[in-house]
Amino acid sequence: MQVYISADMEGVTGLVDAEDVQLGGRDYAHGRAMMTEDVNAAVRGALGAGATRVLVNDAHSTMRNLLVDQIHPEAVLVRGKPKRMGMLEGLDGGSEAVLCVGYHSRAGALGVLSHSYMGHEIEDMWLDDRPVGEIGFAHATAAALGVPVVMLSGDDAACDEMTAWDGTVATVAVKYARDRFAARLRPAAEARRAIEEAAAEGVRRAAARPRPTGADGPVTLAVRWQNASVAAELEGIPGVTLRDSRTVLVTGPAPQLFRLFGVFMRVAASLTGQHPYC
Template identity: 35%
Template sequence: MKDRSSLYAVLAMLAFGLLPGLAAAQTPFKLYISADMEGVAGVVSDQQILPSGFEYSRFREFMTAEVNTVIEAAFAAGVTEIVVSDSHGNGQNLLIEKFPKKVSVVRSWPRPLMMMEGIDASFAGVVLLGYHTSTHNEAGVRAHTLSSARLADVRINDKQVGEGEISAAIAGHFGVPVIMVTGDDQLVKELQGSLGNVEGAVVKWAHGFHSARTLTPAEANDAIRAATARALGRLKSFKPYKVATPVRFDLRFKSYRQADMLSYLPIVERIDSHTVRYVAKDMPAASKFVEFAVTYEADMDP
């Protein structure tokens, strides 16, 4: 009887969280969310995605709401911790006061792992939210890769890639799979073609670089919520996106000047007038180079 009473006491303490040592021993269930803005429902031009745009303040709310939808669905599915990367523009778009506890946010630039800063092998999966098609894609709203102003083509090991594949390859280095993507129909098609049968939430249908038929924010969040639940429900079916090493990373600039200057570095090979190649030992090393090549300015403020 005494033993039974002790068992009941232990069970009661577990139920009310009074045994922190045992609780701490439970394996964390972590999710990483990389959030861009071009793929958010309703976004069609710079008026929604740049701080100077007349709709930007409203669309920060919509972007934050889409991320929160993933967070809520993930916690409902048993996720215990979430890291969110604010991966658009200046990296300071998400309204962090609207997020619940157990969520941390990566903000601003530069970052060694770019849109995936903070990822490591402890995460169960990655969600790419609000992403857009790559610069070589003929369709898709706001299609570009890393820099719409500077880059005309980006390749990993001779394969044309967009930001989705780059982020997936960085996560894949750590053995973490992308489990879901959200954006326009062309983005979902592009990434499912590269990454396999990842879950996709289509929130708009592209008519061109600056036009689309879009869901309302409320209906977009319904689609994102359902896709998150589906993805977490079949977590073991996803595989990390890995690229062969060493990694050949080619950047083709719209102007020859960047290629000219980068070719002064002994670690960089100039492929043609507008293209340079960097060979990295792995994706984290490649990411550091690309972050430098795309963002460095001689007159950067201290």
């Protein structure tokens, strides 16, 4: 049984500030170690529940955050960028379950380090008119590929967002948001035990249930940008239209849109150069 782990950083145990998660931040080195330990807990849980192969995708920022020499020895790591599928690079029909480690709530939510992909550059996103962030978009893409998301760790806001999207997913709150850059922390050892247990529970559930068939039907993605020049530039991509001066629309299968959205972000980054947590 192959299990896929997408590892973000903002929802990792103990981390609350940009200094914890950004290259050059005063506590970034410590943040990398904390991220690695959360991922290792998920790997242990997956293996303990019967996984025969665990593929881990470093999905945060530079995608070179996890400590290679400290990652679980039985995990296969995908590292670096660019990646065609970004936060879901390497996910395909060969996987039987997805674990999301260290995820965070979407832009506008009062969650720790909340945003949708690009800090304040993206004001909001919708999938078939449903508000969506990184959690929902990953879930919808995995479902379209026929692979269920079975576990998520992050702060309580991220867990609530996942539960609202799919109540069958096992969630682990490793911290409780007090504000966007403040949280009540769960003790690290306790949080990692909970991640390991939830990962095992999720993998066992996936093994016991019939595999989803996947869906390649079209969905519509809408992205509202802070900067109208980004939307104007993206309108030049075939199939992309404008809903208003800052909101772009595009329709297609979810995996195709997930890949195209990576192109959107590269265009936006070339035009703006904004830091994620302004």
